[in-house]
Amino acid sequence: MPSITKRTYTERAAAHPIAVARQLLECIDRKKSNLCVSVDVPNKASLLRIAAAAGPYCCCIKTHIDIVSDFDDDLVAQLQALAEKHDFLIWEDRKFADIGNTVKLQYSSGVYKIASWAHITNAHPIPGDGIVTGLAQVGLPLNRGLLLLAEMSSAGNLATGDYTATTVAMARRHTDFVMGYVAMRRVDEDPKTAGGVAEGEGADFVIMTPGVGLDTKGDGMGQQYRTPDEVINQSGCDVIIVGRGIYGGGDGNPDEKIVEECKRYQQAGWKAYEDRL
């Protein structure tokens, strides 16, 4: 079982070789927030409203851009302006899952041109190393970062055991672009606490973890929620991802409620981090 890192976000930021990982870790430290808010709403106005309300309290806003029925380039421009104003990164949770040549085109082109605006995106390892190579051809020149899905939060998912171990091995072969994992626990050794990691191991991967909720345990469709303490303190993950626990579903809670929930999760996430240290 990999050891849980006791190093601070600050220490890790200073040493990280990937620019966008550095940016994320520095932002977490600056804002004292390891909260990523997932904004899964079906229209542009709601997405921007929630991002504006949550922005001051989080290090990252996560999108599923293909949910938005009135997507246009102005949405991206406004989201980028909010990211500047409120100091957060943008992660498009695209979960690429095809061969290198296809994902390269999906990442750079089409309606969404994800690489042009998302600091971070993610991919399933299922197609093999080519998926990382293809995405890196687009993302590296733009200083983007990639997360590999080593585990998932949903009941009965197949990303377990050997699958997870193989994902970690894949990430270690691409440490110029793979900055971390979507995972439920620290799936890889911390280079500073592991002691004697083999050659090619020991990269500092950022673990970003969905399935976080303080009030419910599930959503009736397989999602499984754990508390910030379970995720950050007990499981050694780095960032909590909260969606409906904050925006509430549908077009979203009113702004005051979003702010209140953001503060609650930000505080819980930060306390769990301090307890881990």
Ligand code: 5FU
């Ligand atoms: F990779 C994963 C995963 O394993 N579980 C997830 O829930 C991603 N997610 C995303 O996190 C999911 O697509 C949602 O965008 C978000 C969780 O939203 P919730 O409203 O907090 O359940």
